[in-house]
Amino acid sequence: MTNPSEFSIESMDASTLLKSIPFLALEVKHDSLFEDSKELILQVFLDWAAEDLAMKQCKDGITNKLIQCTNKRKDITVLIRAYGKNTEVIIDRNQELA
Numbered sequence: 001m002t003n004p005s006e007f008s009i010e011s012m013d014a015s016t017l018l019k020s021i022p023f024l025a026l027e028v029k030h031d032s033l034f035e036d037s038k039e040l041i042l043q044v045f046l047d048w049a050a051e052d053l054a055m056k057q058c059k060d061g062i063t064n065k066l067i068q069c070t071n072k073r074k075d076i077t078v079l080i081r082a083y084g085k086n087t088e089v090i091i092d093r094n095q096e097l098a
Contacts, residue, residue, distance in 0.1 A: 028082040030065065033057065037067040037080045048074070 012020065024043055028036040034055045042048060052073040058066040063084035070077040 037069060041069050
């Protein structure tokens with residue numbers, strides 16, 4: 001997988017940027033939120049180590065769950081959003097991503 005730091009957003013139009021984002025066949029499930037989020041992070045950031053990660057759930061979401069993942073060694077934080085259960089009934093996720 002390409003290192004995310006190699007992307008230069010300024011030089012890409014939106015369509016090119018979206019096509020450059022790799023697809024990972026992973027699901028972040030509500031009953032294994034932290035474990036699945038950690039697995040996802042380790043597949044996106046290949047040079048990160050599990051022991052360097054601190055996971056915290058952000059509690060302010062209404063329909064989604066947000067996990068804050070911090071790499072303590074690199075001092076980098078990313079957010080992972082897990083869609084809420086059955087929210088696809090009221091929210092068109094394809095339209096949301098477009």
